[in-house]
Amino acid sequence: MARDVTFFKPWMCVRCGYLMDCTDTADGSHEAPKQGDVSLCMNCGAPYALRGDAWSLMTAAEFSSLTPQERRELSMAELARTRASLPDLAKRGGRA
Numbered sequence: 001m002a003r004d005v006t007f008f009k010p011w012m013c014v015r016c017g018y019l020m021d022c023t024d025t026a027d028g029s030h031e032a033p034k035q036g037d038v039s040l041c042m043n044c045g046a047p048y049a050l051r052g053d054a055w056s057l058m059t060a061a062e063f064s065s066l067t068p069q070e071r072r073e074l075s076m077a078e079l080a081r082t083r084a085s086l087p088d089l090a091k092r093g094g095r096a
Helices: 060-064 068-083
Strands: 006-012 019-023 038-040 047-051 054-057
Touching: 006 054, 038 068
Parallel strands: none
Antiparallel strands: 006 019, 038 047, 047 054
8 A cells, every 4th residue: 555655856965975856754645845844754754844845954953952852763764774675775875
């Protein structure tokens, strides 16, 4: 079954070079992201925040302003991404 995702103008991860163009929710609700929402690079796990209509690498201040629950959810998402043993997608031109 196809998943509902929200597409954005493509952006490249500033840490690893992976090309991203969409996001999805962690809880399966498929709600469109709103200002300040967080997403992770699927290649390296770098955290991004939605500012305006673009994703930007989170600052230390933004990260520290997250609640303990939000930080825990990010850690769990990163752990799941790591356990998935994905190939280094950036080395493949950002394509799975």
